[in-house]
Amino acid sequence: MKLAIVFGGESYEHEISIVSAIALKKVISCELVYIFCDKNRDFFLIPTDEINSKRFSSGEYLKDRKLSLKKGGFYTKKLFGIEQKVDFDVAINIIHGADGEDGKIASLFDFFGIKYIGPRIEGSVISYNKLFTKLYAKSLDVNVLNYEIVTQKNRKISLPLPVIIKPLRLGSSIGVGVVKEQDELEYALDVAFEYDDEVLVEPFIQNVAEYNIAGCKVGKNIIYSTIEEPQKNEFLDFEKKYMDFSRTQKVFEAKINEVIYSEIRKNFAKLYNSLFEGAIIRCDFFVIENRVFLNEINPNPGSLANYLFEEFDSVIQSLADALPKTKKIDVDYRFINEIQSAKGKA
Amino acid sequence: MKLAIVFGGESYEHEISIVSAIALKKVISCELVYIFCDKNRDFFLIPTDEINSKRFSSGEYLKDRKLSLKKGGFYTKKLFGIEQKVDFDVAINIIHGADGEDGKIASLFDFFGIKYIGPRIEGSVISYNKLFTKLYAKSLDVNVLNYEIVTQKNRKISLPLPVIIKPLRLGSSIGVGVVKEQDELEYALDVAFEYDDEVLVEPFIQNVAEYNIAGCKVGKNIIYSTIEEPQKNEFLDFEKKYMDFSRTQKVFEAKINEVIYSEIRKNFAKLYNSLFEGAIIRCDFFVIENRVFLNEINPNPGSLANYLFEEFDSVIQSLADALPKTKKIDVDYRFINEIQSAKGKA
Numbered sequence: 044m045k046l047a048i049v050f051g052g053e054s055y056e057h058e059i060s061i062v063s064a065i066a067l068k069k070v071i072s073c074e075l076v077y078i079f080c081d082k083n084r085d086f087f088l089i090p091t092d093e094i095n096s097k098r099f100s101s102g103e104y105l106k107d108r109k110l111s112l113k114k115g116g117f118y119t120k121k122l123f124g125i126e127q128k129v130d131f132d133v134a135i136n137i138i139h140g141a142d143g144e145d146g147k148i149a150s151l152f153d154f155f156g157i158k159y160i161g162p163r164i165e166g167s168v169i170s171y172n173k174l175f176t177k178l179y180a181k182s183l184d185v186n187v188l189n190y191e192i193v194t195q196k197n198r199k200i201s202l203p204l205p206v207i208i209k210p211l212r213l214g215s216s217i218g219v220g221v222v223k224e225q226d227e228l229e230y231a232l233d234v235a236f237e238y239d240d241e242v243l244v245e246p247f248i249q250n251v252a253e254y255n256i257a258g259c260k261v262g263k264n265i266i267y268s269t270i271e272e273p274q275k276n277e278f279l280d281f282e283k284k285y286m287d288f289s290r291t292q293k294v295f296e297a298k299i300n301e302v303i304y305s306e307i308r309k310n311f312a313k314l315y316n317s318l319f320e321g322a323i324i325r326c327d328f329f330v331i332e333n334r335v336f337l338n339e340i341n342p343n344p345g346s347l348a349n350y351l352f353e354e355f356d357s358v359i360q361s362l363a364d365a366l367p368k369t370k371k372i373d374v375d376y377r378f379i380n381e382i383q384s385a386k387g388k389a
Numbered sequence: 390m391k392l393a394i395v396f397g398g399e400s401y402e403h404e405i406s407i408v409s410a411i412a413l414k415k416v417i418s419c420e421l422v423y424i425f426c427d428k429n430r431d432f433f434l435i436p437t438d439e440i441n442s443k444r445f446s447s448g449e450y451l452k453d454r455k456l457s458l459k460k461g462g463f464y465t466k467k468l469f470g471i472e473q474k475v476d477f478d479v480a481i482n483i484i485h486g487a488d489g490e491d492g493k494i495a496s497l498f499d500f501f502g503i504k505y506i507g508p509r510i511e512g513s514v515i516s517y518n519k520l521f522t523k524l525y526a527k528s529l530d531v532n533v534l535n536y537e538i539v540t541q542k543n544r545k546i547s548l549p550l551p552v553i554i555k556p557l558r559l560g561s562s563i564g565v566g567v568v569k570e571q572d573e574l575e576y577a578l579d580v581a582f583e584y585d586d587e588v589l590v591e592p593f594i595q596n597v598a599e600y601n602i603a604g605c606k607v608g609k610n611i612i613y614s615t616i617e618e619p620q621k622n623e624f625l626d627f628e629k630k631y632m633d634f635s636r637t638q639k640v641f642e643a644k645i646n647e648v649i650y651s652e653i654r655k656n657f658a659k660l661y662n663s664l665f666e667g668a669i670i671r672c673d674f675f676v677i678e679n680r681v682f683l684n685e686i687n688p689n690p691g692s693l694a695n696y697l698f699e700e701f702d703s704v705i706q707s708l709a710d711a712l713p714k715t716k717k718i719d720v721d722y723r724f725i726n727e728i729q730s731a732k733g734k735a
Contacts, residue, residue: 057720082720084460084500097729100722113457114430124470141718142500146510150496154430154488164492168514169521175511178524240663317586372487374403374428376446383443 044073044363047117047131049159051080051099052142055217055238059288059345060139061099066289066346067137068094072356076131078117079104080138086110086117088129114155133363136161136343139288140213144343145171158366160359162322162342169318170340173211173243183313186336188245188329195240198232205247208232210239221247248331253338254297256311257325257348259358261365265312266358268325268351270304272297288345293353299330306335314340320367323347323358390419390709393463393477395484395494395505397426397445401563401584402486405634405691407445410483412635412692414440418702422477424463425450426484432456432463434475460501479709482507482689485634486559490689491517504712506705508668508688515664516686519557519589529659532682534591534675541586544578551593554578556585567593594677599684600643602657603671603694605704607711611658612704614671614697616650618643634691639699645676652681660686666713669693669704 050064051057061079068075068091077089079099088108089098098104110117110129118126134157136148146167152159162170169175177187191202192211200206208231210218218238220231235242257268271294299307311326314337325344329336341348349355396410397403407425414421414437423435425445434454435444444450456463456475464472480503482494492513498505508516515521523533537548538557546552554577556564564584566577581588603614617640645653657672660683671690675682687694695701 053718053720055718057718058722058724061725082718084502096725100725100729111459113459146492146514147496147500150493150510151500154493154497156430164496164510165514165518165521168492168511172511174528175515175521175525178528179521182520182524372399372401372403372428374399376404378404379407379442379446383446 044133044360045076045131046071046073046359046363047076047078047129047134048137049078049080049134049148050137051082052138052140052148053080053082053084054138054140054142055213056138056140056143057082058096060137060143061096063139063288063346064137065094065096066291067135067349069291070346070349070355071359073360076129078110078129078134079107080142084142086112088117088119112151112155116155116157132158133366134159134161135347135359137347139343139345140217144341145212153369158363160321160323160362160366162319162324163367166319166322166324166342170324170342171212173209173339174241176337176340179318180314180337185310185313186334188336188338190243190245193232193242193244195236198229200228200244202244202246204228205249206244207247208235209243209245210235210237211241211243212239223247248329252330254299254303254307254328254330255325255348255351256307256328257323257344257351258311258315259323259362260315260317260320261358261361265315266352266361267308267311268348269294269353270297270299270307271295271351272299290346290350292350294350303330303333303335310335310337321362323362325351390479390706391422391477392417392419392705392709393422393424393475393480395424395426395480395482397428398484398486398488398494399426399428399430400484400486400488401559402484402489403428404442406483406485406489407442409485409634409692411440411442412637413481413483413695415637416692416695416701417705419706422475424456424475424480425453426488430488432458434463434465458497458501462501462503478504479712480505480507481693481705483693485689485691486563490687491558499715504709506667506669506708506712508665508670509713512665512668512670512688516670516688517558519555519685520587522683522686525664526660526683531656531659532680534682534684536589536591539578539588539590541582544575546574546590548590548592550574551595552590553593554581555589555591556581556583557587557589558585569593594675598676600645600649600653600674600676601671601694601697602653602674603669603690603697604657604661605669605708606661606663606666607704607707611661612698612707613654613657614694615640615699616643616645616653617641617697618645636692636696638696640696649676649679649681656681656683667708669708671697 050060079087108119117129146164149164169179205223208220218235222231256270325341325348327338396406425433454465463475492510495510515525551569554566564581568577602616671687671694673684
């Protein structure tokens with residue numbers, strides 16, 4: 044099998060997508076093709092054996108072969124204007140944040156008929172917008188923290204301090220701030236409003252126990268990863284998370300009791316099914332007074348959370364073989380033909 | 390101003406999109422360009438003065454100029470392989486159902502930088518999936534009918550009969566059935582499952598009062614349409630609705646009291662803001678015992694619900710001038726450069 048790693052994008056997480064994509068080289072054994080989406084949304088074919096982060100920061104990639112995305116795949120232009128299709132079996136969407144996790148890449152791939160590992164449109168939109176994630180989780184009886192949404196026009200907060208403030212639509216801790224004292228509030232809001240017109244406010248719980256679990260559905264079964272208790276500072280800031288995206292070392296199972304362990308898995312299965320079919324997602328949970336709460340859903344986690352899986356390589360292969368199929372809709376012009384024939388008789 | 394009407398799509402509502410697109414010719418005064426997306430998702434430039442429904446049902450459109458969609462717009466191929474961009478200021482997405490209302494066209498236009506009238510990705514996904522519509526409406530304190538979701542695996546219904554059964558993700562009454570007696574249930578479910586793996590069940594209320602209102606936001610203000618009480622049979626079936634999509638005749642304001650009138654507008658404003666900016670949407674409400682309930686949101690209503698507006702032509706023009714802007718995200722490679730420079734020093 045030949046996999047195409049699609050990365051980059053017009054996103055605040057453009058750079059961590061590059062790091063994430065390069066990390067996959069170490070953990071996937073089959074042949075890889077690298078397709079870079081630059082910040083202007085032009086696509087380039089990057090030679091797999093020459094890939095490194097400097098190629099992108101220096102602009103050197105601009106000399107690589109430019110691709111066009113259209114029906115059926117990515118194409119390179121050859122001499123005399125004849126195009127050649129880039130050969131791969133399945134694409135992996137590893138664009139983080141905007142473009143990759145907001146539904147755009149899913150839509151492009153669905154529209155142009157490209158098979159891919161990654162969240163579909165609905166899963167993207169529901170996980171990208173933190174309000175929609177809350178509504179979705181609550182509809183499944185998955186606990187979430189209290190929250191409120193504030194806008195530029197209405198910056199009033201009713202939750203008691205300390206709170207954590209997040210742009211409604213970004214990942215990777217960008218624009219996120221903790222507010223412990225009243226006089227820190229305005230600044231934290233200003234920072235968050237740099238990234239979104241709507242901001243989510245939640246209670247901030249010092250030293251809350253956090254557990255991450257990843258997984259995907261293959262056929263009727265969910266493959267669960269190890270559950271990890273991530274190392275953290277007060278909360279994961281962007282630079283810490285940036286480094287996190289290049290992780291390839293395996294982790295140890297978190298020390299939790301059986302009830303919590305099965306509760307976390309149960310919640311993961313509820314959230315995954317069937318919205319995220321085709322994707323490897325990571326869900327981050329809090330445990331507070333023995334109750335499990337969803338913090339967030341990452342539909343395209345850093346380097347696909349490979350470090351959480353015992354056998355990541357085979358997970359990827361089996362997922363690639365079990366992607367959701369879209370039903371072909373047939374158009375037969377029955378109604379227009381009926382009208383035409385009625386007109387003919389008139 | 391020059392507007393491009395984009396219509397067709399791989400959708401069960403492909404044909405009504407054609408009818409809907411042609412109807413717009415009668416109600417928009419500025420220059421129109423017609424771009425057809427056929428059932429195979431190839432695009433064609435249809436001569437505006439020759440457009441009629443038979444051109445599509447007969448396959449005659451295949452002789453029209455083929456277009457490719459990419460960065461900046463739609464392009465025709467000219468002699469010697471040189472491409473020419475189709476000239477227009479703003480596109481109108483008039484693809485109904487799949488492709489047009491599920492977020493795909495919104496994503497394509499956002500990704501390729503095409504200005505358009507139509508729902509954005511989030512608005513599309515929230516209105517296309519009837520469960521998400523319910524969750525969204527409830528979060529805004531807009532009333533919705535009770536409901537349950539059934540799947541092929543779990544076809545049990547707990548709501549008392551009569552119920553109305555709808556595929557979770559289609560518009561235009563396709564696959565919808567009313568179940569009054571227990572022995573009609575299995576057949577109605579079978580029909581709905583033809584179109585979706587998940588099915589929404591709601592109480593069916595005979596002769597419920599229904600009111601439709603359309604509108605859009607221009608600047609800070611919502612332009613509301615007339616509120617119509619639609620003529621209906623038991624419920625709007627597909628053929629009836631199909632005819633509805635070609636409507637261009639103005640309607641009369643429904644006979645409702647002031648409280649209900651302002652309640653309907655208030656609910657519309659809550660639902661519109663800010664999820665549907667850039668689109669003309671139509672919301673269909675029920676009134677039951679003097680309470681207003683949302684039935685559904687049409688983010689791309691038939692022929693843009695032109696018949697509901699006093700001055701449709703000027704609504705379109707002012708909306709086209711006030712489309713939401715997307716923020717350009719700048720990528721400066723700060724983190725990669727820092728790492729590179731740290732490595733250099735090591």
